[in-house]
Amino acid sequence: MCTNFATRKIYLKKIIFMSRLRYMAIFVFLAFFSGILCFLNFYVGLALFFLSFISGAYVVCIYAKKRVEFLDYYYTPHHLFIEKGVFLKQKIKILLKNVQYVDKTTALDQNFFGLCTLVFHLPGSKIKLENLNNKTEANIILKELKLD
Secondary structure, eight states: OOOOSSGGOOOOOHHHHHHHHHHHHHHHHHHHHHHHHHHHHHHHHHHHHHHHHHHHIIIIIIIIIHHHTTEEEOSSSSSEEEEOOOSSSSSEEEGGGOOOOEEEEHHHHHHHEEEEOOOOOOOEEEEEEEEETTHHHHHHHHHHTTTT
C-alpha cells in the first residue's frame, strides 16, 4: 500500500514563498558585497553586481518553484521513497528497519510558516525530507512508519 499526500499542494505556495525569501536574502547580501567592491575596482564590482542580479532573478523566480515542485515522496510498510532534484535527479530508497532515529527540526522561517524538516539518520548518512506541514504531514509520516 503506497500513500501519497495531496495536502502538500496546499502548502506549496507557502513553501515557495519561504524559499524565495531565503534566496532573496542571499542575493541582497551578494549585491551589497559587490557594491562594496565597486569602490576597490569599479569594473569587477559592477560585473559581480550584474552577475548576482541576473542569477538572483533566475533563482528567485524560477528555481525556487521548481525545487519545491520536484520533491515527492511516498512510503510502503517497509520502505520510504524520496524523489528530488531540479538539475540532478535523486531517487532515494530508505529501508525503514535501517533508520536509527528521526529528528524533527524547524528553522526560524519554517516555524513562521508552520513547516518542519524530518532528518532520517541511517548508518553512515542522513537524509532530509524538507518543508513538511509541522502539525499534520510530519506527524502522519512518523506514526504511519512507526518512527516516533
